[in-house]
Amino acid sequence: MADLNTLKSDLAAGAFRDQIAKLYIDPARVDCETNRYMSMLDKFTELFTETDVHIFSAPGRSEIGGNHTDHQHGEVLAASINDDAVAVAAAIDAPEIQLLSEGYPMLSFSIDNVEKIDAEEGTTNALIRGVVDGLKKNGHKVGGFHAYVTSEVLSGSGLSSSAAFETLIGTIESGLYNNMEIDAVEIAKIGQYAENYHFGKPCGLLDQMACSVGSLVHIDFADPTNPVVEQVVFDFEGAGYSLCITDTKGSHANLTDDYAAIPAECKSVAAYFGKDFLNDVPEEDFMQAIPTLRAEGICNDRAIIRAIHFYGETKRAAGEAEALKSGDIQKFFELFKKSGDSSYKYLQNVYTNHDVEHQNVSVGLAVSDTVLGANGIARVHGGGFAGTIQAFVKNEAVADYQAAMNHVFGEGACAVLKIREFGGYQLV
Numbered sequence: 001m002a003d004l005n006t007l008k009s010d011l012a013a014g015a016f017r018d019q020i021a022k023l024y025i026d027p028a029r030v031d032c033e034t035n036r037y038m039s040m041l042d043k044f045t046e047l048f049t050e051t052d053v054h055i056f057s058a059p060g061r062s063e064i065g066g067n068h069t070d071h072q073h074g075e076v077l078a079a080s081i082n083d084d085a086v087a088v089a090a091a092i093d094a095p096e097i098q099l100l101s102e103g104y105p106m107l108s109f110s111i112d113n114v115e116k117i118d119a120e121e122g123t124t125n126a127l128i129r130g131v132v133d134g135l136k137k138n139g140h141k142v143g144g145f146h147a148y149v150t151s152e153v154l155s156g157s158g159l160s161s162s163a164a165f166e167t168l169i170g171t172i173e174s175g176l177y178n179n180m181e182i183d184a185v186e187i188a189k190i191g192q193y194a195e196n197y198h199f200g201k202p203c204g205l206l207d208q209m210a211c212s213v214g215s216l217v218h219i220d221f222a223d224p225t226n227p228v229v230e231q232v233v234f235d236f237e238g239a240g241y242s243l244c245i246t247d248t249k250g251s252h253a254n255l256t257d258d259y260a261a262i263p264a265e266c267k268s269v270a271a272y273f274g275k276d277f278l279n280d281v282p283e284e285d286f287m288q289a290i291p292t293l294r295a296e297g298i299c300n301d302r303a304i305i306r307a308i309h310f311y312g313e314t315k316r317a318a319g320e321a322e323a324l325k326s327g328d329i330q331k332f333f334e335l336f337k338k339s340g341d342s343s344y345k346y347l348q349n350v351y352t353n354h355d356v357e358h359q360n361v362s363v364g365l366a367v368s369d370t371v372l373g374a375n376g377i378a379r380v381h382g383g384g385f386a387g388t389i390q391a392f393v394k395n396e397a398v399a400d401y402q403a404a405m406n407h408v409f410g411e412g413a414c415a416v417l418k419i420r421e422f423g424g425y426q427l428v
Helices: 004-012 017-024 027-047 124-137 161-177 184-199 206-213 256-272 283-295 301-325 329-347 360-375 395-409
Strands: 052-065 075-091 096-101 107-110 145-151 216-220 228-232 241-247 376-380 388-394 414-417
Touching (some): 004 027, 004 052, 017 027, 017 075, 027 052, 052 206, 052 301, 075 161, 075 206, 075 301, 075 414, 161 184, 161 206, 206 228, 216 301, 301 329, 329 376, 360 388, 360 395, 388 395, 395 414
Parallel strands (some): 096 145
Antiparallel strands (some): 052 075, 075 145, 096 107
């Protein structure tokens, strides 16, 4: 812990510049993030009386490979980013949590009662309660705390603001009461439990893993209760590339059926073989059965080509991880490009067939191809149909690319990100 006033003076004097630089990677952000921390300390002083405080950080995440493979128990490649949620927190003797997130009301509840409350589903309280519940169930110490939180991981951005928040709560409890010894993978699983059971959202584990573990993570979901998680270390910054995420400002309204159709159609193929998920069906058996699947009307043609996407994409995610581990960035980009092409042609999640006149993601990808040329590669990001696209761009071309995307989609649409080494992190 650190005395709040001393910590603020140390921050102002540059005592934590090296740590902050490692977290945010971009040198231009060090002063901004330092000022953010100092402002948070001032706000904490307004809200609470404790002076012995800690600072914790948890990143957002970006899916790099494995588009729509996790729900079929395939493989993915994801990364933590240098936009994060940060908490100034202090342990307290009382068995309660009081937390204020910037822009939201104060949250408060007793940690003596962490059973699910149905009326809390879909709320931030449910996420906090769920993380504490999961920690208790796993035998870890839990305790009360006061916290002030700010987040650069914008809700609805496709960068997993909820998973970053869950990781942040788990990291606070780990730092305040468990000597920062709770494993990052365990914190991720607890975050998923909180979101599935307490919050009521049946998400997979990709988001929490990337936020909690840090860097790039290759995950094999063949056994979803015990996924194989491998951290992949690769320095994109050193290789001369930045990660750009562009919000194409497409509406997510009326897309529920589009999102739901992807796993449903994949499962319709698996069901022919008596399986629940495509990963349990050998690819050669599926390919052999395509004429029968079509002739007998067992599933529609789109289901078949989406299954083809799955088999190729899960192998690509593994191949991308291997390419980065071996330092072969050109092989990685080759597979990244194929991932985007397959998502467009086979998975068909770039625009909805119900509204072909509005194709924000398609426009973003077309403009990206035109502007970037040999200076980068773009693909659909996350669930698709609306929302964001992702591009790896040579550092020297980033300014021009960002300007082009902002010109099309509005100022601030294109965020320039870096892949950070750390997941849940205790700065002080």
